[in-house]
Amino acid sequence: MKKLINNVDSVVTDALTGLAAAHPALRVDVENKIVFRAAGPRPGKVGLVSGGGSGHEPLHGGFVGYGMLDAACPGEVFTSPVPDQMIEATKGVDGGAGVLHIVKNYTGDVLNFEMAAELCGDEGVEVVSVLVNDDVAVRDSLYTAGRRGTGATLFVEKIAGALAETGAPLGEVARVAREVNERSRSFGVALSACTVPAAGKPTFELGESEIELGIGIHGEPGRTRAAHGPARELVRVAMDAIHEDLPLSGEVLVLVNGMGGTPLLELYIAFAEVAAYLREKGASPARVLVGNYVTSLDMQGFSVTTCALTEELTRLWDAPVETPALRWGR
Amino acid sequence: MKKLINNVDSVVTDALTGLAAAHPALRVDVENKIVFRAAGPRPGKVGLVSGGGSGHEPLHGGFVGYGMLDAACPGEVFTSPVPDQMIEATKGVDGGAGVLHIVKNYTGDVLNFEMAAELCGDEGVEVVSVLVNDDVAVRDSLYTAGRRGTGATLFVEKIAGALAETGAPLGEVARVAREVNERSRSFGVALSACTVPAAGKPTFELGESEIELGIGIHGEPGRTRAAHGPARELVRVAMDAIHEDLPLSGEVLVLVNGMGGTPLLELYIAFAEVAAYLREKGASPARVLVGNYVTSLDMQGFSVTTCALTEELTRLWDAPVETPALRWGR
Numbered sequence: 001m002k003k004l005i006n007n008v009d010s011v012v013t014d015a016l017t018g019l020a021a022a023h024p025a026l027r028v029d030v031e032n033k034i035v036f037r038a039a040g041p042r043p044g045k046v047g048l049v050s051g052g053g054s055g056h057e058p059l060h061g062g063f064v065g066y067g068m069l070d071a072a073c074p075g076e077v078f079t080s081p082v083p084d085q086m087i088e089a090t091k092g093v094d095g096g097a098g099v100l101h102i103v104k105n106y107t108g109d110v111l112n113f114e115m116a117a118e119l120c121g122d123e124g125v126e127v128v129s130v131l132v133n134d135d136v137a138v139r140d141s142l143y144t145a146g147r148r149g150t151g152a153t154l155f156v157e158k159i160a161g162a163l164a165e166t167g168a169p170l171g172e173v174a175r176v177a178r179e180v181n182e183r184s185r186s187f188g189v190a191l192s193a194c195t196v197p198a199a200g201k202p203t204f205e206l207g208e209s210e211i212e213l214g215i216g217i218h219g220e221p222g223r224t225r226a227a228h229g230p231a232r233e234l235v236r237v238a239m240d241a242i243h244e245d246l247p248l249s250g251e252v253l254v255l256v257n258g259m260g261g262t263p264l265l266e267l268y269i270a271f272a273e274v275a276a277y278l279r280e281k282g283a284s285p286a287r288v289l290v291g292n293y294v295t296s297l298d299m300q301g302f303s304v305t306t307c308a309l310t311e312e313l314t315r316l317w318d319a320p321v322e323t324p325a326l327r328w329g330r
Numbered sequence: 331m332k333k334l335i336n337n338v339d340s341v342v343t344d345a346l347t348g349l350a351a352a353h354p355a356l357r358v359d360v361e362n363k364i365v366f367r368a369a370g371p372r373p374g375k376v377g378l379v380s381g382g383g384s385g386h387e388p389l390h391g392g393f394v395g396y397g398m399l400d401a402a403c404p405g406e407v408f409t410s411p412v413p414d415q416m417i418e419a420t421k422g423v424d425g426g427a428g429v430l431h432i433v434k435n436y437t438g439d440v441l442n443f444e445m446a447a448e449l450c451g452d453e454g455v456e457v458v459s460v461l462v463n464d465d466v467a468v469r470d471s472l473y474t475a476g477r478r479g480t481g482a483t484l485f486v487e488k489i490a491g492a493l494a495e496t497g498a499p500l501g502e503v504a505r506v507a508r509e510v511n512e513r514s515r516s517f518g519v520a521l522s523a524c525t526v527p528a529a530g531k532p533t534f535e536l537g538e539s540e541i542e543l544g545i546g547i548h549g550e551p552g553r554t555r556a557a558h559g560p561a562r563e564l565v566r567v568a569m570d571a572i573h574e575d576l577p578l579s580g581e582v583l584v585l586v587n588g589m590g591g592t593p594l595l596e597l598y599i600a601f602a603e604v605a606a607y608l609r610e611k612g613a614s615p616a617r618v619l620v621g622n623y624v625t626s627l628d629m630q631g632f633s634v635t636t637c638a639l640t641e642e643l644t645r646l647w648d649a650p651v652e653t654p655a656l657r658w659g660r
Contacts, residue, residue, distance in 0.1 A: 004521065006560040012595075018603075054595060191334065263590045266335060271351060288351075298592070300628065328657050
C-alpha cells in the first residue's frame, strides 16, 4: 500500500501544515495540533470544539469555520487527541458564553474530553459535553462502550454551529446538539480494509468477494461478514438496520458518505437506492449530502446517516456555513 | 476489485438517477444522459456545455449550476459522449446568446463535439468551442493528439461560467475560457491503477513500490515509471514539470486534486509541499482547492493544476457558484 506522505511520524503535522497554507480563514497551531478559526472567539458566542483521531478527514478540521466548529483537535491517526489539546482549544474559543464539546463515542475520546472539561471548569470556563452515538451496527465495539459515533457528528456540528452563531445560550446549543444525535442513525459497509500509514498493512483482511456489514470508521468489526452484492442490496441492509432502530418517516436529512476510497460515481448509485428506500417508507430525502465527509483513510465502502428533520433543524441546516469542506449560502 | 454498483451496464444511468434525486436544482435527463440546470436557459445568457467520459466525477455533472455549467453530457465510463447528447444539451441551454463548448482534448470528445457544433450551427445556434489541454506530462497520448485536458477544465468551467452569468457575449466568454487554459498547467502522479467496472481488473499494473509519473486521467501512460518516494519528491517532479513549461510567479490558483482513492489527509500533505515550492519560486497560492475534483474512478494518486491569476480571473473565480461540487458566496 503506497501512501502520499513524507514520513509515517509526520503525517498529521504535515497535513496540518497543508491545511494552514490552504485556508487563510483558519489559524492552525501545527505544533499543538489545534485548528482554530483565524477570527478568534466572538464575545458572547458559545464556542464549539470537537476532535478525534486523524484519518477521518475532512472531519473535524475541515468543519472549522463560520456556522460550524470554532476549533478541532486532531489526534494521531485513529488515536484520540490528548486533554492538553482540548484544554487549549476550549480556552482559545471561549467568548464568555461557555463551550460545547462534541464527542464521538469512543472510549479514549470520551475520557480525554471529560478530563479536559473538568480542568476547564476548574478554571472558570463553562463546558457542556454532547456525546454522538448514532451507529446502529453494534452495541459495543473494539473501542467503544455503547454505540459508536460516526456520520451524525457532521450533522451535530453543522446544526449546533448554526444555532451558536445566532448567539443562543450554551444550554440551548447543547439541547439542539443532543436532539440531532437522538434523531440520527448510521450504518456503514466496507468493501475493503484501510491501511494506517504507521502500520503499513491493512487493518483487517477481506476475501476477494467478501464485505463487512456494520463496519466502524477505524476498520473495527461490524455485525458480520457477507458476500459482496449489488449496491441495491447493500443499501437495503444499511437502511433496514436504521429503519428498525428508528422508523423513517417525513423529511429526512441524508448523508451518503464515502469511506475515502470509493468513487463519487458509485456513491451516487448508492444514493439512488437510499432515495428509493425512503420513498418506499413514505419518507423523503429533503436535504442531501453525497461525498467523502467522515472517512477511514483509503477504505472502500460507504455509510448512510439519516436525521429525522424538524422545522428548526431544517432551518439550522440551511443556515450559512463557511468551512473548508462545507460551504454555502453566505 | 469490488464495486458499489448494481450492474456494469447501468453504472452511468444509476449514478445519474442518484444525482437527480440528490439535487433538485438539476434536471437530469437520465435516458439521454444529460445534466441540465432545472431553471432552464436564461434569455440573453451564453450557455456553457461540457462533457466527457464518466469516471471523473464530480467532473462534469457536479459542476452544473449557477455560475458554472448549464449542461453536462456524461459518456459511458472513460468513453466520449455521443454527438446526439451534445446537440440536445446545446439546444437545451441556448438562451439566444449562443453556446460555449468546453472540450477536453481527447480525440473522441473533440470529434463528437465538433460534429455537434456543426449541426447546431446549421440549425441556427451559434457555438464556439474551447479546447482544454493543460497537461504538460506528454505531448501525444493514447487517446490524444497534443496535450491532454485535465484539471484546468474545472478552472475554465468556473471562470467562464462566472463571466457568462454577468451577461457577457459569447466572444468574451470564449476569450476568457481560452485565457484560463493558456495560463493553466497540470501534472499527475498515480500510486495505483484504476478499475473500470465493465473490465473488472486494473487498467494497468504497477509494482509494489512503483508509481507512474505523468499519468493520464484514464490511466493512460505518462512520462515514466519510477520508484515510489516521499510526497515532497513526487510533488517536486510535478511542480518542476509545470514550472519548466510555464514559469510560476505571482498569484496562482492551485488545485491539488485527488484521483479518487487517495485520502484527503494525504492530499493536504501534498498541498503543503506545493505551497512550499511556490514560495521558493516567489509565487503564492492565492486561491486553493484541495480534494477530489477530476478523478479517475478509484485510482490512488494526485495531480496539481496551476493557473497564473490576473485581476480579472481572480474576480471571476471568487464570484458566486452554486453546483453540487463547488458552492460558495451567494
